[in-house]
Amino acid sequence: xxxxxxxxxxxxxxxxxxxxxxxxxxxxxxxxxxxxxxxxxxxxxxxxxxxxxxxxxxxxxxxxxxxxxxxxxxxxxxxxxxxxxxxxxxxxxxxxxxxxxxxxxxxxxxxxxxxxxxxxxxxxxxxxxxxxxxxxxxxxxxxxxxxxxxxxxxxxxxxxxxxxxxxxxxxxxxxxxxxxxxxxxxxxxxxxxxxxxxxxxxxxxxxxxxxxxxxxxxxxxxxxxxxxxxxxxxxxxxxxxxxxxxxxxxxxxxxxxxxxxxxxxxxxxxxxxxxxxxxxxxxxxxxxxxxxxxxxxxxxxxxxxxxxxxxxxxxxxxxxxxxxxxxxxxxxxxxxxxxxxxxxxxxxxxxxxxxxxxxxxxxxxxxxxxxxxxxxxxxxxxxxxxxxxxxxxxxxxxxxxxxxxxxxxxxxxxxxxxxxx
Amino acid sequence: xxxxxxxxxxxxxxxxxxxxxxxxxxxxxxxxxxxxxxxxxxxxxxxxxxxxxxxxxxxxxxxxxxxxxxxxxxxxxxxxxxxxxxxxxxxxxxxxxxxxxxxxxxxxxxxxxxxxxxxxxxxxxxxxxxxxxxxxxxxxxxxxxxxxxxxxxxxxxxxxxxxxxxxxxxxxxxxxxxxxxxxxxxxxxxxxxxxxxxxxxxxxxxxxxxxxxxxxxxxxxxxxxxxxxxxxxxxxxxxxxxxxxxxxxxxxxxxxxxxxxxxxxxxxxxxxxxxxxxxxxxxxxxxxxxxxxxxxxxxxxxxxxxxxxxxxxxxxxxxxxxxxxxxxxxxxxxxxxxxxxxxxxxxxxxxxxxxxxxxxxxxxxxxxxxxxxxxxxxxxxxxxxxxxxxxxxxxxxx
Numbered sequence: 078x079x080x081x082x083x084x085x086x087x088x089x090x091x092x093x094x095x096x097x098x099x100x101x102x103x104x105x106x107x108x109x110x111x112x113x114x115x116x117x118x119x120x121x122x123x124x125x126x127x128x129x130x131x132x133x134x135x136x137x138x139x140x141x142x143x144x145x146x147x148x149x150x151x152x153x154x155x156x157x158x159x160x161x162x163x164x165x166x167x168x169x170x171x172x173x174x175x176x177x178x179x180x181x182x183x184x185x186x187x188x189x190x191x192x193x194x195x196x197x198x199x200x201x202x203x204x205x206x207x208x209x210x211x212x213x214x215x216x217x218x219x220x221x222x223x224x225x226x227x228x229x230x231x232x233x234x235x236x237x238x239x240x241x242x243x244x245x246x247x248x249x250x251x252x253x254x255x256x257x258x259x260x261x262x263x264x265x266x267x268x269x270x271x272x273x274x275x276x277x278x279x280x281x282x283x284x285x286x287x288x289x290x291x292x293x294x295x296x297x298x299x300x301x302x303x304x305x306x307x308x309x310x311x312x313x314x315x316x317x318x319x320x321x322x323x324x325x326x327x328x329x330x331x332x333x334x335x336x337x338x339x340x341x342x343x344x345x346x347x348x349x350x351x352x353x354x355x356x357x358x359x360x361x362x363x364x365x366x367x368x369x370x371x372x373x374x375x376x377x378x379x380x381x382x383x384x385x386x387x388x389x390x391x392x393x394x395x396x397x398x399x400x401x402x403x404x405x406x407x408x409x410x411x412x413x414x415x416x417x418x419x420x421x422x423x424x425x426x427x428x429x430x431x432x433x434x435x436x437x438x439x440x441x442x443x444x445x446x447x448x449x450x451x452x453x454x455x456x457x458x459x460x461x462x463x464x465x466x467x468x469x470x471x472x473x474x475x476x477x478x479x480x481x482x483x484x485x486x487x488x489x490x491x492x493x494x495x496x497x498x
Numbered sequence: 499x500x501x502x503x504x505x506x507x508x509x510x511x512x513x514x515x516x517x518x519x520x521x522x523x524x525x526x527x528x529x530x531x532x533x534x535x536x537x538x539x540x541x542x543x544x545x546x547x548x549x550x551x552x553x554x555x556x557x558x559x560x561x562x563x564x565x566x567x568x569x570x571x572x573x574x575x576x577x578x579x580x581x582x583x584x585x586x587x588x589x590x591x592x593x594x595x596x597x598x599x600x601x602x603x604x605x606x607x608x609x610x611x612x613x614x615x616x617x618x619x620x621x622x623x624x625x626x627x628x629x630x631x632x633x634x635x636x637x638x639x640x641x642x643x644x645x646x647x648x649x650x651x652x653x654x655x656x657x658x659x660x661x662x663x664x665x666x667x668x669x670x671x672x673x674x675x676x677x678x679x680x681x682x683x684x685x686x687x688x689x690x691x692x693x694x695x696x697x698x699x700x701x702x703x704x705x706x707x708x709x710x711x712x713x714x715x716x717x718x719x720x721x722x723x724x725x726x727x728x729x730x731x732x733x734x735x736x737x738x739x740x741x742x743x744x745x746x747x748x749x750x751x752x753x754x755x756x757x758x759x760x761x762x763x764x765x766x767x768x769x770x771x772x773x774x775x776x777x778x779x780x781x782x783x784x785x786x787x788x789x790x791x792x793x794x795x796x797x798x799x800x801x802x803x804x805x806x807x808x809x810x811x812x813x814x815x816x817x818x819x820x821x822x823x824x825x826x827x828x829x830x831x832x833x834x835x836x837x838x839x840x841x842x843x844x845x846x847x848x849x850x851x852x853x854x855x856x857x858x859x860x861x862x863x864x865x866x867x868x869x870x871x872x873x874x875x876x877x878x879x880x881x882x883x884x885x886x887x888x889x890x891x892x893x894x895x896x
Contacts, residue, residue, distance in 0.1 A: 161617035168616045175618045324524035328531060338877040339870045340834035346852050347870070350862040354545050355538040435634040442841060449637050456644070466645040473633045473641065480632035 088147050096144045097155065103141030107134040107173070108180065115181050135173055142169040190470075201461060213464040214471045217455045221448055221471075224291015230283060234294050237271040241301075268305060287365040291446040293475065296437045299369060299447070304430050306373040311380025316410065318385055329381070336378035341436050344371045349443040368440055376433055383425035387418035423494060427487035431480055448472050542863060557859050558583070564854050566845045568761050579855055586850035587872060593767050593846065594833040594876075600772035601832060602825075605779025612784050623780070631777040636838055638774055643766035643842045653744060653752045664742055668753055670760040671742035683726060683735045690725040694718040763844035767836065775832045779825055786821035787813065818891060826884035830877050837873070847872060 088096045111134045113119040125133065142163050150156055162172040193208025196215070204210035214221070223231050244267065248259045275298070278284040290298065317329030336344070348371035349364060356362060391414060399409035419426075441450035452468035455461060546553060558580040565575050570588045573581055611623035630638070648667060651657065656666035663672045677683065701714035729735045742757030790813050798812040799805075839846035840853055847869060856865045 161615070164615055168614075168619075171614075171616055172618050175622055322520065322524045325527050328527055335874065338834075338874040340837040340848075340873055342837040342840060342848055343852065343866065343870045343873060346848070347866050350856065351866045354542050354863055356545075357541050358544050358548060435632075438634045438636040439838070439841075441636075449634065449640065453640070465648070466641075469637060469641040469645055472637055476634055476637060477629065477632050481628060484632060 088144050090147055090150055093147065093150055093152070096147065097150075097152075100141045100144030103137045103144065105141075107136075107138035107141060108176070110134045110137065111177050111180050116184070134177060135170070138173040138176075139166070139169060142173070201464075209467050209470070210464055211467065211471075213455070213461055213467050217451075217461075220292060220455060221451050222292045223294055224446060224451060225289040226285060226291070226294075227283070227289070230277070230285060233274050233277070233282065237274050238294070238297070241267065241271070264305065268302065287363050290365065292451050293448045295440075295445065295447040296434060299365075299372060299437050299440065300430065300433045302369050303372040303376050303433060306369070307377040307380050308426075310373070310377035311384055312415070314377060314381035315384035315388060318381065319388055333378045333381050336375050337382070341372070341375055341439055342442055344375045345439060345443045347371060364443065365445065368443060368445060372433070372436075376429065379429050379432070380426070383422050383429055384418065386425060387420075387422035388414065390421050391418055420494065424487045424491040427483060427490060431483050431487065434483070435476070435480060448475065551860065553863065555864060557861055557864070560859075562855065562858075564858065566850060567843075568764065568845050579859070582855055583847070583851050583868070586845065586847035589844070589850070590833075590836055590839070590846040590848075591876075593764060593771070593836045593839060593844070596764075596768045597771035597775065597832050597836060598829050600768065601775040601779055601828070604772060604776035605825075605828075606783050608776060609780035609783025610787070612780060613787055627777040627780055630773050635770060635774045635835055636841060639766060639770040639838055639842060642769050643762065647762045647766055653754060656744075656754075662739070662741060664744075664754055666754075667762070668759075669762045670765060671754040671757045672760065673739040673741050674756065674758045676738045676740050677735070678737075679729075679733065679735045682733045683729050686726045686729045686733070687722075690721045693721050693725075697721070761844075763839070763842050766842060767839050767844050770838075771832055771835060775828055775835075778828045778831070782821050782824040782828065783817075785824070786817035786819075789820040790816045815891070819888075822884065822888050822891070826881060826888070829884070830880055833876055833880060834873060 088100075110121055113121060120130065143166065145155065146159055146163050146165075146169070147155070148159070150159075163169050189208045191208075193205070194211055195204045195208065196211050198204070198212040199216060201210070201212070204212055219228065219231070223234055226234060241263075244259060244263050248256050248263070251259065273279065274282070275290070276285060276287070314329050314333055317325045318333065320326050320329070345368060348367040352367050352371070353362070395413055395417065396409070399413040404412070437447055438449035440447060441453065446454060449469075449472055452465075452472050456463075456465045456468050542553075559578050561575075562577055562579045562582045563575045564582070566573055566582065566585050568589065569585045570592060571581075571585060573585050608623045608626060611619045612627070614620050614623070650665060650667045653664070653666040653668050656664040656671075658664055663670065665671075697712075697714050697717050701712040704710050704712055730737075740756050742754035742759075744752055745755045746752055794812055794816065795808055798808040803811065836846060837848045840848040843849060852865055852869045856862060859865070
């Protein structure tokens with residue numbers, strides 16, 4: 078089949094000026110054909126029978142790409158093009174299909190997302206319904222970010238998160254001596270300040286029930302607290318799993334494998350319906366607290382496996398060196414082993430945190446509404462029916478930005494610590 | 499004084515290098531576990547006494563009296579809770595199997611595409627992975643279920659696939675296979691698989707002993723086509739299709755009757771699970787193929803193997819050893835993630851049992867425990883199987 082294409086002779090370097098213009102014009106013809114037929118409903122090849130008509134762009138493009146597939150043409154751009162998208166006939170067809178699919182889909186998508194979309198307004202009627210109706214997001218944005226938190230008190234959530242961001246950023250830039258104190262403050266003091274600030278009830282702040290918490294801020298509250306608590310538990314479990322004492326080892330293994338073997342959704346059910354049964358009669362524990370405890374236990378098992386990876390990656394010599402200095406178990410681990418092991422698994426910890434953030438939308442099954450839950454609520458509001466797509470796309474973009482930047486950061490850390498050793 | 503003595507005692511917690519250090523922490527752990535369990539059991543006992551419920555699994559035999567929208571086995575409201583549980587488990591397994599099947603195919607294709615020399619393909623694959631991996635699965639599920647599948651046409655204007663299958667907002671309707679003497683056909687398939695295994699063994703033997711290559715692929719292809727075909731001609735097996743037919747249910751409501759209905763919940767779940775998990779499998783596949791050193795490929799090419807043979811005989815067997823352990827993890831994750839079904843009301847184990855059945859009976863402890871144990875045993879079963887397979891293909895060093 079390929080040979081019959083060579084009516085003009087095999088494409089070669091000698092006839093560059095013949096083949097390249099023909100090839101490129103055929104390729105351009107193919108693209109123009111697709112553009113015309115998909116956006117202007119003009120079919121330039123309508124004289125051909127229907128079954129052939131459909132494939133004409135592929136045929137044109139295929140022949141065109143065949144003609145410009147000249148090895149060592151001497152032209153750098155052409156060589157690069159051939160190497161990257163046109164190395165053989167199979168690649169040429171794949172290239173054509175991808176280009177056509179992109180041409181057909183990207184402009185309508187952009188149209189819907191941006192050009193035809195409505196951004197400003199306050200009600201559903203202001204949407205033309207030709208494109209996306211971002212007014213929906215605009216109107217609901219406070220609910221999506223802060224849940225049912227009273228509007229007048231939102232500054233408290235903002236202040237907590239601004240403090241957190243400020244502290245984290247300052248930790249990066251101050252000298253190591255002060256950095257230590259900032260980190261201790263962040264880990265042991267700040268959580269209490271933040272929780273007091275957000276829940277209120279003292280210092281003249283109005284008490285806000287946890288049922289009113291929600292939106293994206295709840296996602297962060299849950300994941301940050303779960304990460305904070307699951308870290309020490311995970312560390313103990315990891316050490317326990319490597320302990321030589323059988324009872325400790327097997328109970329750690331049992332704990333870790335149990336939580337890793339069950340889905341988060343059942344853990345959440347456990348927290349919401351089973352846990353109250355296990356508490357002493359008459360005590361009440363807030364649902365959010367129960368959920369955080371459950372997620373903490375769940376994530377601790379994963380964290381333990383990550384930390385265990387770091388412990389296993391350390392060479393035996395480190396243990397021997399620690400022991401030969403006369404260090405006991407705890408001193409050896411605290412001063413020699415764990416600092417090195419934890420440094421090794423920082424990317425792993427970042428990935429666990431990423432998974433945790435991605436898992437938090439699940440809390441909607443027990444009635445806590447973070448971003449996805451709030452969108453679920455907003456889209457079933459009688460005034461705003463029919464905007465599910467916009468809502469989910471918005472939430473998708475928000476989560477994507479958060480998760481993508483975190484995964485890039487963890488990849489950066491991975492590279493950074495790889496060169497260290 | 500030797501070092502052992504100076505570090506004796508409580509500082510040796512966990513280490514077990516002295517008698518005291520060996521037993522004390524373990525005894526402490528045992529007491530701790532007993533205390534926790536005892537405390538919880540006591541509280542649960544008190545709470546249940548106060549509410550007048552007793553602990554037990556007897557409720558499983560009682561009549562469930564709720565309906566399930568989608569079931570693989572006979573089920574009605576008169577069936578027992580145990581039966582409802584079974585329906586839930588089977589639905590969970592069904593969606594996990596479908597998800598694993600599509601995620602594997604898509605994952606392998608995307609993973610190989612990411613390594614393609616074609617810049618466009620590699621980029622498209624990379625962006626596919628970056629987009630789908632970084633959006634929460636629940637959100638993707640909601641998107642497919644509430645946004646994408648709801649945008650499908652009504653049954654009256656359903657998308658028509660060659661007059662055999664119909665895709666509409668009510669789901670995908672495909673023809674139902676109506677077999678006569680299905681068992682004969684089934685046995686013939688098993689017989690041909692056994693025969694193919696023998697053919698491959700024989701071909702391998704022949705090649706090792708005489709160097710003669712037997713076209714075992716064509717022979718086995720012939721066997722798997724011809725033997726079942728024979729059962730149609732002489733075994734009395736026949737196959738007909740029951741096509742879905744558009745029927746008017748009431749004045750304005752149309753739907754398809756007959757055939758097999760694949761409900762939109764199942765479609766959304768299968769779509770979301772396989773698109774999401776495929777990204778992770780693709781990364782495993784990519785890591786596996788990249789893990790095979792270049793020298794292996796060059797060596798294989800230098801002894802005259804064709805590119806196809808290089809991939810099939812040299813690269814893949816080595817890459818599989820790297821690919822399988824992390825992929826097993828992804829299969830496990832997919833199975834566990836299938837529990838998200840409850841969020842879009844696909845009747846899986848969580849929705850049927852931990853949802854409806856628990857609301858009706860109020861037996862939180864029993865039902866949540868059973869649900870968790872079921873998932874735990876599913877996970878353990880998959881990981882045992884994959885460990886066995888992994889051991890089987892591992893390099894046997896002599």
